Amino acid sequence: MTSLPALPTPKKLGLVIDLDVCVGCHACVVNCKEWNTGGYGAALSDQHPYGADVSGAWLNRVHSFEVVPEGGEIVGEAGEARIVHFPKSCLHCEDAPCVTVCPTGASYKRTEDGIVLVDEEKCIGCGLCAWSCPYGAREMDLAAGVMKKCTLCIDRIYNETLEELDRQPACVRTCPANARHFGDLGDPSSVVSMMVAARGGIDLMPEQGTRPVNKYLPPRPRKPLAASAGQMPKGEDTSGATGFFAWLDGMLDRI
Amino acid sequence: MHPASSIIVFTVLSGLGYGLAAFLGLGLLDPSAFATKVAYISALVLIAGGLLSSTLHLGNPRRAWRAFSQWRSSWLSREGVLSVLVFVPLAMSAWLCAMEGRYSAPIGIAGSLLSLATVFCTSMIYASLKSVQAWHTRLTSACYLLFSLAGGALLGSAFGVAGSGSASPLSFFALVLLISAWTVKIAWLRHLDSLKPLSTPESATGLGAVGRVRLFERPHVTENYLTSEMGFRVARKHAAKLRKFALLLGGLLPGALVFLVLAALLAGAEAGGAAILALMAASLSHIIGMLAERWLFFAEARHAVMNYYGG
Numbered sequence: 356m357t358s359l360p361a362l363p364t365p366k367k368l369g370l371v372i373d374l375d376v377c378v379g380c381h382a383c384v385v386n387c388k389e390w391n392t393g394g395y396g397a398a399l400s401d402q403h404p405y406g407a408d409v410s411g412a413w414l415n416r417v418h419s420f421e422v423v424p425e426g427g428e429i430v431g432e433a434g435e436a437r438i439v440h441f442p443k444s445c446l447h448c449e450d451a452p453c454v455t456v457c458p459t460g461a462s463y464k465r466t467e468d469g470i471v472l473v474d475e476e477k478c479i480g481c482g483l484c485a486w487s488c489p490y491g492a493r494e495m496d497l498a499a500g501v502m503k504k505c506t507l508c509i510d511r512i513y514n515e516t517l518e519e520l521d522r523q524p525a526c527v528r529t530c531p532a533n534a535r536h537f538g539d540l541g542d543p544s545s546v547v548s549m550m551v552a553a554r555g556g557i558d559l560m561p562e563q564g565t566r567p568v569n570k571y572l573p574p575r576p577r578k579p580l581a582a583s584a585g586q587m588p589k590g591e592d593t594s595g596a597t598g599f600f601a602w603l604d605g606m607l608d609r610i
Numbered sequence: 611m612h613p614a615s616s617i618i619v620f621t622v623l624s625g626l627g628y629g630l631a632a633f634l635g636l637g638l639l640d641p642s643a644f645a646t647k648v649a650y651i652s653a654l655v656l657i658a659g660g661l662l663s664s665t666l667h668l669g670n671p672r673r674a675w676r677a678f679s680q681w682r683s684s685w686l687s688r689e690g691v692l693s694v695l696v697f698v699p700l701a702m703s704a705w706l707c708a709m710e711g712r713y714s715a716p717i718g719i720a721g722s723l724l725s726l727a728t729v730f731c732t733s734m735i736y737a738s739l740k741s742v743q744a745w746h747t748r749l750t751s752a753c754y755l756l757f758s759l760a761g762g763a764l765l766g767s768a769f770g771v772a773g774s775g776s777a778s779p780l781s782f783f784a785l786v787l788l789i790s791a792w793t794v795k796i797a798w799l800r801h802l803d804s805l806k807p808l809s810t811p812e813s814a815t816g817l818g819a820v821g822r823v824r825l826f827e828r829p830h831v832t833e834n835y836l837t838s839e840m841g842f843r844v845a846r847k848h849a850a851k852l853r854k855f856a857l858l859l860g861g862l863l864p865g866a867l868v869f870l871v872l873a874a875l876l877a878g879a880e881a882g883g884a885a886i887l888a889l890m891a892a893s894l895s896h897i898i899g900m901l902a903e904r905w906l907f908f909a910e911a912r913h914a915v916m917n918y919y920g921g
């Protein structure tokens with residue numbers, strides 16, 4: 356059915372992505388591809404994998420942005436430009452336009468936990484759902500001719516043959532910086548909901564009216580470089596040195 | 611948006627076919643005339659050709675029948691359902707005309723209404739997408755409907771003159787509809803040109819509170835499905851030229867030809883080969899103009915996802 360669930364889903368499973376912490380290593384991108392090429396549905400094909408124009412379907416990609424604060428071009432003044440690494444996968448929107456546009460019923464949102472999925476047996480590969488998603492979360496698998504998207508690793512999170520620790524999306528499990536968190540955003544007492552409340556988690560493109568479940572934690576404010584300048588002269592002052600360092604200081608002075 | 615030729619050909623040809631069918635359904639052409647029989651067949655061929663072309667861009671065309679199931683929520687599904695339903699009255703009308711030289715008003719009018727409803731559904735596939743701001747306006751549907759009707763009246767008037775040997779009321783409709791269609795289309799273009807982007811790199815990343823946002827690095831160095839499907843950009847200078855080309859061939863030239871034929875026939879000239887040829891040329895010119903118009907419809911539209919790709 357490509358109508359959205361009539362009632363809010365009891366659970367809202369999703370991700371919280373911490374833009375303050377992500378270092379842009381792309382480990383989540385690679386592990387997502389790795390898990391999902393052998394998991395749910397058709398393999399994630401690549402086109403011309405060894406050619407110059409390699410391309411393929413990925414369910415999670417990391418973009419990098421430069422953010423320039425007002426007046427930030429002047430180094431040390433109002434805060435400098437900074438780089439923010441920005442992982443992006445399906446946000447499992449509550450008002451998912453990708454679900455209602457689908458002519459076949461292949462694209463659907465689960466009533467029990469809100470996960471948005473594609474039933475690849477039904478998909479005709481018309482691509483309309485990818486057009487309707489403002490976030491670019493859906494990519495056509497050109498070999499299988501069906502639409503691919505993040506499944507929130509539905510074949511991991513409920514998978515009892517995996518150890519409890521591994522019942523998380525592949526991207527979350529692999530992130531070496533702990534920038535990705537998985538949980539129920541419909542439950543205000545869940546760890547992810549508390550993080551969102553504490554850090555002022557945000558929706559991407561709220562103006563598109565999609566009501567995404569995934570939230571992003573904005574980078575923390577940064578001290579301008581100039582604020583650390585006062586630390587420099589301290590390196591020259593040896594008057595407080597004691598013990599071995601006082602001896603070393605004296606010896607080096609004498610040489 | 612990437613201007614896929616299968617979709618452009620589909621919307622232009624089937625739009626024309628539905629427009630012609632809508633006028634045939636009104637019974638304005640003499641059903642016993644040979645030219646009217648050809649008109650019915652042409653409408654069916656145009657529609658069927660368009661539909662076939664539309665399946666070319668599917669990843670799994672063998673499952674296309676599944677697209678009839680979600681008419682409650684999806685405009686694409688509604689279009690699919692109607693495009694099949696409409697064949698019932700259209701085929702019946704064509705049969706009546708071709709075999710018995712008759713016209714039946716109830717069947718004809720049902721065909722006209724369903725034809726226009728199908729074109730409306732096609733237009734809503736685009737107009738309902740909030741992610742493509744240029745399309746997300748009621749003017750989109752108005753353009754699709756008016757262009758379809760204008761093309762239909764134009765082609766119909768050629769068949770009408772051929773069949774009756776005198777001026778056809780359809781020539782007059784064609785003139786009025788061409789003017790209305792381009793008036794609305796120019797309003798649509800003005801709307802496009804004055805758009806303030808709904809989404810920006812700032813809102814797309816949520817980093818607007820920190821500062822101005824600019825793409826530093828794409829996720830991958832090569833193109834992907836998203837950038838080739840939605841990242842198509844046409845140079846402004848080319849777009850401006852193509853707009854003029856579309857207006858010239860899709861509006862001004864056919865309009866002038868119809869006007870001349872109409873004036874000549876009303877002044878008492880004989881409705882001979884020259885008039886029919888001129889109207890056929892007008893129709894052909896309109897089709898070429900529409901192909902350019904539809905190409906631009908896609909090429910000039912920017913998708914919200916480009917906020918993540920620096921486009």
Ligand code: SF4
Nearest residue numbers: 445446447448453488
């Ligand atoms: S992010 Fe895109 S694909 Fe995912 S639910 Fe929202 S609209 Fe659909």
Ligand code: SF4
Nearest residue numbers: 457478479481482484
């Ligand atoms: S590509 Fe598949 S899932 Fe997407 S709208 Fe078309 S049929 Fe539905």
